Amino acid sequence: MTTDLHQLAPLFAIDALEATELTQFELHLSTCVTCTAEVAELRQVVAEFSDATASEPPASLRATVLSAIARTPQLDADRKAGSELDRASLDRDVSHTPLASNVIEPVSGQVASLADARNKRRRRLSAPLAAAAAVLMLVAVFGLSRGPGDTDVISEVVSAPDAIVTELAPASAAGDAMLEIVWSADRDQVVVRGSGLSELTPEQEYQIWFLVDGGAIGSATFVVENGAVNTVLDVEDRDTGGWGITIEPVGGSDVPTSPVIFSASM
């Protein structure tokens, strides 16, 4: 990794990086022990100041918090070995194996209701969907692609009570590429975050596909900047058994015109 990325460690440690640089640095962090150690140390240093800046919250907050946790299930301990105490463990719960549906967990918020919502969604889906990625089908309805910088909308989607995070698996082990989709069916929106993606020509865009029984339905498109993306897309109101990503002409296609480069079933 370049020296430049190493130099971002202190800024990352205190949450001072720009949103567009976060994903890229997190990817670097997952493989860099030097930066991991530096981030841990600096977080400890700034935590030292918490005594000096301490401030008693209103007494009523205690009861509110205790009643909230009484309603909230705890997450299981199991997670990917070697994952860091960083953003990933703070606010993301990613399904580690793309095909294991039951490890998808809520991002935050009303956890109890999520299981219900997910079960409901699953009941509405009929047959197993494992083969869906292979057979891609016709209907395409396009979402609106927004630029980066909609961080408030991004955080609203990510913290939506029904949000489901899915890490997509690259079709070929090509480099450091990573991509995840956070989907809020209630909001009809997804957040797409990724890095290490190939730059496209001006005539191309990445397109998201809903994987459904027997096929795939084209949805929103997005572009990357320096190989990274972190954006909100409007998607249609529909059930899905998974996600696929292809590269398509600008505006997207009705049927995929190139191989699936990322996919995950849910």
Add this chain to the structure above:
Amino acid sequence: MSSREQSPHATAPDRDRLTSLLRRIVDGDQQAFAMLYDELAPAVFGIVRNVLRDAAMSEEVTQEVFVDLWRQAKRYDPSKASPRTWACTIAHRKAVDRVRSEQARRRREDRDHQSSVMVAADTVTEVIERQETRGEVRAALASLSPAQREAVTLAYFEGRTYRDVATLLSIPEGTAKTRIRDGLQKLRTRMGREL
């Protein structure tokens, strides 16, 4: 790189006490969580309030932080951070996420008037002047140059990105990065000596 498992204020007894509370919390012990709340709420609320500067929002985010500590308790790894550092990290992250989404919303709402961002409070100066601030914390902050102190205040205590810091101080982004980085390294050196 040396691992700093011990910190001056998070002394070994503090860390051990919180760690043993977390062990009980992992078993779903809500009473232990209440004790953890009592230990950490002022630190968490203080961090969040510095960043958000809004009482109601700070309460909301503090609640989110504690619900998250509860949810993630089984995933806490004592080899990576003390419980206090873990909680402070989550608190800062969530406060920053909130403030940035609020900023973006405000920017959208009044995109016609170039919103003038205020350079706010001198948090670090306040901290230095507080009677109860421990000597080594005061000394570490006082060791920063005024320019570093300003940059670190905006970046950490107020939760700004380095780009915001550059804009607020009318300095190039590279300079903002350097000031924040050098300031933090100096704090690390100063605080590290007490270990």
